[in-house]
Amino acid sequence: MSRPRFWDPEGSRFGGIPTFPWRMAPDDYATRRQLRAQGLRPGGQPVAAQILWNTRRGIRAAYLYRAALAVPVRPMTPAKWAALTAANRARRICPDCGRDAGYVLPAHLGTCLPCADTVPLAA
Structure with a gap:
């Protein structure tokens, strides 16, 4: 075998x-x-x-x-929780309009969906 x-x-x-x-x-x-x-x-x-x-x-x-x-596994400390919360919040803030989109911004767009819709398409 x-x-x-x-x-x-x-x-x-x-x-x-x-x-x-x-x-x-x-x-x-x-x-x-x-x-x-x-x-x-x-x-x-x-x-x-x-x-x-x-x-x-x-x-x-x-x-x-x-x-x-x-x-x-090392337990999460209050400082680690705060840092994680801040990092996730930063991923939701649109760099164009400055609003919290309520979701993680798509990396391929780099902005929230309403701002991405206002960008003109390349001809």
Whole structure:
């Protein structure tokens, strides 16, 4: 019986890092997103393994960390909450009219929708 293409738990074929195919990594590894869902973060540990899989655009990778070495996420302090609120508010202020649009301004327009509608189209 042949092994899956990306099966390399010793790390001898794919950059010196243990490699597993999609959905075949051991349970003691987790991605950043999986750690975050558990209220954890990698905490400075190096990448412990990777998952590789094929897509239409080529080979994709997801990096894995040891869940046992993960540390709790730092709690949000009042200062961090205030900074986040200010940053989000700034993303809603239109630079042309100065009003709070009530939504994050589209990056491709750079202004609120009413101001974007008043800009003449290039001929």
